Amino acid sequence: MTAPLLYALAGAILCGIGLFGLLWLSHLLRKLVAFNIMGSGVFLVLVGLPQHQGGQDPVPQALVLTGIVVAIAATALAVVLIRRYYHLSGLTSLTGEPASREGAPE
Amino acid sequence: MIRTLKTLAMVAACVSFSGILALSIWTIAGQPAPVNLPQLLSENMARSGVEHPVTAVLLNFRSYDTLLEIGVLVIAGIAGISMAKTASLEDPELRTSDSLLYGLQRWFVPLMLMLAGYLLWAGAHRPGGAFQAGAVLAATGVLMRLGGVPMDFLRPGLLLRLGLVLGFTVFLLVAVASVIGGDAFLAYPPELTKPLILIIESVLTLSIAMVLLALFVSAPVNDAEDPEEGSS
Numbered sequence: 001m002t003a004p005l006l007y008a009l010a011g012a013i014l015c016g017i018g019l020f021g022l023l024w025l026s027h028l029l030r031k032l033v034a035f036n037i038m039g040s041g042v043f044l045v046l047v048g049l050p051q052h053q054g055g056q057d058p059v060p061q062a063l064v065l066t067g068i069v070v071a072i073a074a075t076a077l078a079v080v081l082i083r084r085y086y087h088l089s090g091l092t093s094l095t096g097e098p099a100s101r102e103g104a105p106e
Numbered sequence: 107m108i109r110t111l112k113t114l115a116m117v118a119a120c121v122s123f124s125g126i127l128a129l130s131i132w133t134i135a136g137q138p139a140p141v142n143l144p145q146l147l148s149e150n151m152a153r154s155g156v157e158h159p160v161t162a163v164l165l166n167f168r169s170y171d172t173l174l175e176i177g178v179l180v181i182a183g184i185a186g187i188s189m190a191k192t193a194s195l196e197d198p199e200l201r202t203s204d205s206l207l208y209g210l211q212r213w214f215v216p217l218m219l220m221l222a223g224y225l226l227w228a229g230a231h232r233p234g235g236a237f238q239a240g241a242v243l244a245a246t247g248v249l250m251r252l253g254g255v256p257m258d259f260l261r262p263g264l265l266l267r268l269g270l271v272l273g274f275t276v277f278l279l280v281a282v283a284s285v286i287g288g289d290a291f292l293a294y295p296p297e298l299t300k301p302l303i304l305i306i307e308s309v310l311t312l313s314i315a316m317v318l319l320a321l322f323v324s325a326p327v328n329d330a331e332d333p334e335e336g337s338s
Contacts, residue, residue, distance in 0.1 A: 008131045016124025023116045049131060053139040058147055058159035062168060065160065066175045069237050069314065073182040076321035080186045 004051035011044030026093040028082045032075065039071050155299030157231040164235065165303045169292050173281060176274045176310060183270050183317035186324045204253075211253045218246040226311050230300075236307040240314030247319040266320060273313025277306055 014037055021034025043064045050057040086092060147159055147167070154162035164172050222242040229235030250257060280302055281292040289295070294302050 005131075005135050008135070009128050012124050012127035012131055015127055016120045019123055020116060020120040023120070024113065045127075045131060049134060050139070050143070052135050054142060054144060057144050058163050059143045059168070062160045062163035063171065065164065065237055066171050069240075070175055070178050072241075073179045073317060073321065076318065077182040077186050080189050080321060080324055084189050 002052050004048040007048030008045045008052065009048075011041040011046075011048060014038070014041030014044060017041075026095055028085070028092055028094065029079075032078050032082065036071065036075060039067075043067060153296070153299075155294070155303050156229070158229060158233070158235075160233070161229045161235050161303075165306060166294070166299070169277075169281075172310075173274075173277050173292065176277060176313060179314060179317045180270055180274050183320045186321040187266070189324060207253050211249060211255065215246055215250060215255075218242055218249070222246065222311070222315075226307060229307060230304075236310035237314060239307075239311040240318070243311060243315035244318035244322070247315060248322050251319070251323060266316065269312060269316035270320065271313070272316075273306075273310040276309045280306060 018034045018036075018038025018041060021037065022031055025031055025034060046060045046064050046067075050060045082092075144159075147163065150167070151157070151159065151162060154166045156162050156165070222239045225234040225242060226236065226239035227234075229239070247257070280294070284293045284295070285291050287295070
């Protein structure tokens with residue numbers, strides 16, 4: 001058990017937490033945060049596993065760097081879409097339950 | 107009752123997902139790596155044109171990924187600004203008139219621009235590069251935006267569109283030029299590797315910063331009570 005392997009395993013746990021948040025939470029912003037946690041878990045696995053096997057590996061690190069930038073852009077786009085959806089429908093979740101209308105404009 | 111069952115099922119699914127993932131990580135970790143990528147990389151570093159391995163991978167050995175990535179960014183940026191209400195971009199109500207903040211900004215913005223330039227240049231031989239520099243540049247833009255510095259170029263117009271697609275266009279041109287020259291797609295000519303990487307990195311920095319800033323600005327900041335957003 002080395003430190004990079006611990007990172008990779010923590011990444012697996014983060015993936016699980018993120019998946020649970022994605023399934024269980026109904027507010028769209030929370031879903032987005034949960035999705036990002038899942039993505040961070042994937043990044044941790046991607047960096048930790050090769051480092052455990054053969055020392056620092058720049059190839060997965062570069063891929064993760066690419067992934068982080070794409071994740072930021074995708075998150076920003078998702079926030080823009082969520083805000084647009086909120087303005088059009090007044091809902092903060094996709095299910096349309098009355099409970100999700102809190103804070104919605106009258 | 108049904109809700110409790112549902113929650114339990116979800117917890118079980120997520121725990122088993124994590125468990126399977128961790129198990130496969132454990133199994134893979136126990137085996138030796140099939141290819142020694144770091145060694146392969148260090149043997150070819152001399153041909154890459156830069157000294158830092160991550161930059162070499164990003165802009166030379168796996169530049170196809172980077173090309174596609176900037177493509178994704180451009181698409182996200184265009185989708186973002188197409189969602190925005192253009193009139194709200196330069197809403198005078200959003201401008202703060204705090205003179206202290208303004209004074210602080212006048213110190214910060216040049217420093218951050220300099221830091222972005224340094225990060226871009228440092229990418230050749232130490233951690234740094236187009237993405238970090240682009241992020242700092244975008245953060246500078248966000249700071250200026252929040253502080254109320256007018257930024258007319260962010261109006262969806264020619265300048266913004268040019269900035270958005272500049273990185274992708276230049277990268278694609280370089281890639282296609284090497285095909286026309288009879289080489290593989292994205293293969294730089296050996297004697298031009300360093301200047302080409304530098305040019306691509308610079309335009310990538312600009313484009314990444316523009317995309318992030320455009321997405322930030324297009325997340326509308328006007329009153330939530332206004333349901334008419336986007337209708338004008």
